[in-house]
Amino acid sequence: MHVFFSGIGGTGIGPLALIAKQAGFSVSGSDKQHSKYIEYLINQGVQDVHIGQTAEAIQAIDDRKPIDWYVYSSAVEKEQGTSPEMRYCQENGIRMSKRDEFLNHLLETKNLQMVAVAGTHGKTTTTAMMIWLMMQIGKPISYSVGAKIGFGDMGAYDTKGKYFIYEADEYDKNFLAFHPRLSLITGIDWDHPDIYPTRDEYEQAFVQFLSQSQHSIIWHQDANKLGLPVSEDDPITILDETHESIGSGLGLTGLVNRQNAWLVANAVHELTDRPLDELVEHMNKFPGVSRRFEQIAPHIYSDYAHTHEKIRGALQVADEVSPGDVVVVYEGLHNTRQHFIKDDLPTLFETAKSLYIVPSYLAREDESLELLTPEKLCDLVEKPNTKYPMQLDDELREVIKKHAYRGDLVLCLTAGGGGSLDEWLRKTFSQKT
Known part of the structure; x- marks a missing residue:
């Protein structure tokens, strides 16, 4: 069976494509942009991956070896009606589903x-x-x-x-x-x-x-x-x-x-x-997971905490680990979510000595909601008293370097993907000490 995975570079679809390959399925796929994970999939034998999601590209793959099943992510589903790939599959009678249906098929057959x-x-x-x-x-x-x-x-x-x-x-x-x-x-x-x-x-x-x-x-x-x-x-x-x-x-x-x-x-x-x-x-020997209280450089950590409970949990870990002060750099995941957790913001970061807020990572947004800028989010925070709106720039780099040099633990609460605080941290600090 030939399965085509749309959004193959994603954290949900990509691993499923690798599993399908290892389980004996013929696998191909596409994504809007290239990534290191796509390179990894190609090295693991998932060779037929196209960057760019066009009807011409999926047709070329289908012509080489007929596609039996088109598996798409939640993000691709939102493009239903405008996705060239989905239109091609509909017109050519190719089975389509989200990943859960294919995974159930794999569980049953294996x-x-x-x-x-x-x-x-x-x-x-x-x-x-x-x-x-x-x-x-x-x-x-x-x-x-x-x-x-x-x-x-x-x-x-x-x-x-x-x-x-x-x-x-x-x-x-x-x-x-x-x-x-x-x-x-x-x-x-x-x-x-x-x-x-x-x-x-x-x-x-x-x-x-x-x-x-x-x-x-x-x-x-x-x-x-x-x-x-x-x-x-x-x-x-x-x-x-x-x-x-x-x-x-x-x-x-x-x-x-x-x-x-x-x-x-x-x-x-x-x-x-x-x-x-x-x-x-x-x-007790568990080594941890990337982007979950992951050390990027001495005293600098990245954590994918984005709900109020996760943020409190990350701060609790930081307080337990650090002999000194904890400072937070916060990048909200979605403007919509900042509205959702707005009532928690006054005291959410109260255990931190200082708070630096950068623009939220925007995706899947409700356009009717006001954009909560770093300045507006700072106004909603009551504790700590030292709070600053920032951008991903040289000024923020120097602020983080200053705190790390002092021995403060710099906890960066980050989103992921291109242009995120996490990506910026890795480019800015991962090769520096």
């Missing part, structure tokens, strides 16, 4: 059982922890994770494994397409108001997801939040957020990381019957 990691925050790190722990105890697995990891690819298929570990995103209700063997819920806090206009709609999506899972592991506070009627007959394990292993047995930095690790240890114990103390010992 006899894989899904282990899903879902939740508002911590999905990527927790998924990576799950992959790491299964590898450490020698269990063959297939998986897909939404960030670079230092101990494997972002996606992989192993013919000897029976489990597929998957970062199940609730955006666009993607996770409701699946019926996992086991689901881990990292935490639930209303997000994505463009998809879920009310808190109740968001929480009910998780209730439905849990009902579709053979077994689930969830924190006590989230079970209460969802109003789950739990009894011994229910296929749900409820964990205590204050369990002694989180405070003593697990040595990872940051309470959120320790909680995620305990969730994973319990999940692997459920799947393999390995002793929890052995699993905790392995978890």
